[in-house]
Amino acid sequence: MAVKPDPNTNSENYEQRFLAAFDEYNDALFRHACLRINDRERAIDIVHDTYAKVWTYVRKGHDIQNFRPFLYKVLNNLIIDEYRKIKESSLDAMLEAEGVTESAFAELSESTVESLAATIDGKKAFTVVAILPDVYKEVLLLKFVDGLGPKEISELIEESENVVSVRLHRGLKLLREHIEAEEATIVAKRAIKSKKPI
Amino acid sequence: MKRFSEQLKKQSDSIRLRASERADLRERLVSYMEYHPLPAELQTKKLIAKQAIHTLLPTSFVVWRFNTKLFKTIVPTCVVMVLIAVPALAHQAAPGDILYPVKVGFNEEVIGTLAFSPYAKIEWETERLERRIAEARLLASEGKLTTEVEADVTAAIIEQSQKTKDKIAELRETDADDAAIAEIAFASMLSVQNEVLEKDADNVTEASTTPVGRTLAGVVAAESSAAEASQAASAPSYERLMARLEAETTLAYELFASVRAAATEAELADVTRRLEDVGRKIVEASTLMSNFETASATQVSIENQSTATTRAVATDEVISDNEALVNRANATALLRTAMADVRKLISFMTNIDVRDTITVDELVPVTLTSDERAAAVRLELSQLQQTLATLDTFDETLAPGTFSLAKRGLVDIITQLETIDLSTSLANAETLLAQATAMAQNALKMTEDMSVRAASGSADSLPELGETSTTTVDATATTPNVSN
Numbered sequence: 001m002a003v004k005p006d007p008n009t010n011s012e013n014y015e016q017r018f019l020a021a022f023d024e025y026n027d028a029l030f031r032h033a034c035l036r037i038n039d040r041e042r043a044i045d046i047v048h049d050t051y052a053k054v055w056t057y058v059r060k061g062h063d064i065q066n067f068r069p070f071l072y073k074v075l076n077n078l079i080i081d082e083y084r085k086i087k088e089s090s091l092d093a094m095l096e097a098e099g100v101t102e103s104a105f106a107e108l109s110e111s112t113v114e115s116l117a118a119t120i121d122g123k124k125a126f127t128v129v130a131i132l133p134d135v136y137k138e139v140l141l142l143k144f145v146d147g148l149g150p151k152e153i154s155e156l157i158e159e160s161e162n163v164v165s166v167r168l169h170r171g172l173k174l175l176r177e178h179i180e181a182e183e184a185t186i187v188a189k190r191a192i193k194s195k196k197p198i
Numbered sequence: 199m200k201r202f203s204e205q206l207k208k209q210s211d212s213i214r215l216r217a218s219e220r221a222d223l224r225e226r227l228v229s230y231m232e233y234h235p236l237p238a239e240l241q242t243k244k245l246i247a248k249q250a251i252h253t254l255l256p257t258s259f260v261v262w263r264f265n266t267k268l269f270k271t272i273v274p275t276c277v278v279m280v281l282i283a284v285p286a287l288a289h290q291a292a293p294g295d296i297l298y299p300v301k302v303g304f305n306e307e308v309i310g311t312l313a314f315s316p317y318a319k320i321e322w323e324t325e326r327l328e329r330r331i332a333e334a335r336l337l338a339s340e341g342k343l344t345t346e347v348e349a350d351v352t353a354a355i356i357e358q359s360q361k362t363k364d365k366i367a368e369l370r371e372t373d374a375d376d377a378a379i380a381e382i383a384f385a386s387m388l389s390v391q392n393e394v395l396e397k398d399a400d401n402v403t404e405a406s407t408t409p410v411g412r413t414l415a416g417v418v419a420a421e422s423s424a425a426e427a428s429q430a431a432s433a434p435s436y437e438r439l440m441a442r443l444e445a446e447t448t449l450a451y452e453l454f455a456s457v458r459a460a461a462t463e464a465e466l467a468d469v470t471r472r473l474e475d476v477g478r479k480i481v482e483a484s485t486l487m488s489n490f491e492t493a494s495a496t497q498v499s500i501e502n503q504s505t506a507t508t509r510a511v512a513t514d515e516v517i518s519d520n521e522a523l524v525n526r527a528n529a530t531a532l533l534r535t536a537m538a539d540v541r542k543l544i545s546f547m548t549n550i551d552v553r554d555t556i557t558v559d560e561l562v563p564v565t566l567t568s569d570e571r572a573a574a575v576r577l578e579l580s581q582l583q584q585t586l587a588t589l590d591t592f593d594e595t596l597a598p599g600t601f602s603l604a605k606r607g608l609v610d611i612i613t614q615l616e617t618i619d620l621s622t623s624l625a626n627a628e629t630l631l632a633q634a635t636a637m638a639q640n641a642l643k644m645t646e647d648m649s650v651r652a653a654s655g656s657a658d659s660l661p662e663l664g665e666t667s668t669t670t671v672d673a674t675a676t677t678p679n680v681s682n
Contacts, residue, residue, distance in 0.1 A: 014236060014240060015231070015236070018231075019224075019228075022224060022227060026215060026220060026223065026224075027214050027215055027220075030213070030214070030215050031210055031211075031213045031214065034213050035210065035213065044215070044219060044223060047223065048223055048226055048227060048230075051227050051230075052227070052230050055227075055230065055231055055234065056234065058236070059234060059235075059236055059237065059240075061237065061240070117202040117203065118201070118202060120202050121202070121205065122201065122202045122203065122204065122205020122206040122207075122208070122209065123205050123206075123209055125202065125205070125206050126205070126206055126209035126210060129206075141210075144202070144203045144206045144207065145206060145207055145210045147207075
């Protein structure tokens with residue numbers, strides 16, 4: 001992802017390419033941050049910190065060939081830091097609470113994730129994704145909003161692809177449950193309304 | 199899944215940075231980069247320059263991303279448009295045009311700024327006033343001088359005139375001579391424009407529906423009179439006037455050389471004659487001034503001599519102080535006239551609309567030379583002699599005593615004129631001639647009246663001399679002294 005620069009390269013490119021990366025990815029990074037932490041102002045700060053950290057990395061003489069995964073990596077780390085600041089339970093603790101070991105989902109394939117996703121309404125999913133635990137929200141957003149592949153996600157979150165698949169599957173399942181719960185609530189409300197005397 | 203992914207992504211796309219947020223974020227980032235620059239080995243001068251451009255630009259301009267190539271093309275084009283094309287187009291603008299404010303508020307102000315000396319600034323303000331009047335005439339000729347426009351144009355002329363007068367007053371505080379000379383030029387310009395407007399008014403026929411407004415003409419006439427009175431009251435020094443006149447005549451000759459190819463022979467002859475007249479006035483003024491200087495030098499030498507006897511003898515030989523001062527005043531007056539004439543000639547040669555409206559003779563009448571004046575005196579004298587011969591044929595018994603007195607007076611004057619030396623007493627001869635001409639006209643009038651009365655058989659007393667004429671001359675008065 002990042003290599004030492006060729007001394008013969010025109011150094012003007014560092015600046016130009018960095019600002020071009022800002023222009024190209026600022027919206028996507030902001031969107032991701034905003035959906036993960038549900039705080040617009042804080043999301044802006046995190047995006048700024050992301051670019052500042054990347055610039056610092058560039059200043060140290062590293063030549064970043066592909067900014068996108070690098071930016072997402074830094075952003076993701078900052079978001080995790082943000083969660084830690086607000087003392088949310090750690091990912092491991094959360095997984096343990098669910099009584100799941102990730103190796104148990106090794107058999108889950110991409111096709112099962114796809115078939116599960118096909119059963120969910122994307123519009124409704126958008127309204128409830130914010131209430132998902134971050135471990136699921138993270139992979140769901142990276143895959144379905146940012147368009148990253150399982151391999152990229154696994155590199156990004158430093159987990160195996162299987163773990164990514166498990167989280168995706170679980171996340172989608174959880175998402176569907178939330179949607180169904182919401183729909184059930186709405187139906188119940190309508191039923192109550194319809195029973196009320198006019 | 200595709201549908202789920204598309205729907206979720208579509209919904210998520212609604213979450214975006216606002217333009218202002220993005221601009222702020224970029225600015226923060228650029229500032230961060232500026233405070234944490236690349237190491238020296240990675241920096242280039244060009245990079246630093248680019249950073250500076252981004253950081254110097256105001257936030258509102260950084261909202262969208264600059265295309266630097268386009269920027270580099272558009273900015274010079276805009277600069278060329280604003281600084282060259284628009285003022286060039288505005289140069290021909292008339293009141294009411296979109297670019298007219300650019301002409302008055304930018305072009306002319308810039309030119310005014312380029313005039314460094316106070317005199318040059320006044321010259322420019324005078325020219326601006328001339329332009330305003332010319333624009334008014336242009337509008338009138340095109341039928342655009344409505345009452346409202348005329349009011350605006352007149353206000354602009356008054357304002358410009360006041361501005362020029364203020365600048366002259368300002369200059370008078372530091373350099374009275376230059377201010378007085380500037381006033382002459384200002385008055386000359388107004389005189390020319392007044393003549394032109396009067397001629398316009400004369401040319402107005404019933405067919406012409408758009409004469410130059412009376413208000414405008416009235417204002418220019420009033421300004422001209424005031425400027426003329428003001429310049430007459432000022433007294434520039436002979437030396438400064440001569441120096442300025444040399445510059446103006448040089449300019450006039452240069453202009454004359456440049457218009458020579460386009461002018462007709464008659465026009466060339468007319469302008470040549472006026473320039474020669476100006477030259478003669480300058481020579482005459484120089485002669486008078488040298489007389490004054492000689493007189494002054496002699497006076498100083500006399501005062502340096504100690505004996506009263508010597509002083510008494512010498513005083514008779516020199517021109518008196520008063521006469522010397524008169525010479526100086528006359529020399530200055532001649533130069534003032536020459537200066538006014540040159541300015542009018544320059545206006546005539548540089549302004550096509552002035553040339554098209556009035557002749558040079560109307561603007562700068564010919565100044566006769568001494569020989570021409572002497573010839574004119576001789577011609578009028580011979581006419582007077584013929585008139586006298588006619589009066590001799592009249593029966594004096596029919597006339598009262600006043601007729602005889604008038605005739606005798608006329609004879610005396612003619613006798614004096616016949617003996618007068620025109621080379622030395624030309625001015626006196628002209629004065630005498632004027633009186634004699636008036637007397638002859640009155641006498642002729644009396645003879646006509648007496649003939650009418652004789653024919654009608656009336657024996658009533660004839661009117662006294664002068665009663666029948668608007669020109670009255672005391673025939674019994676002592677004839678003027680023609681001595682030098």
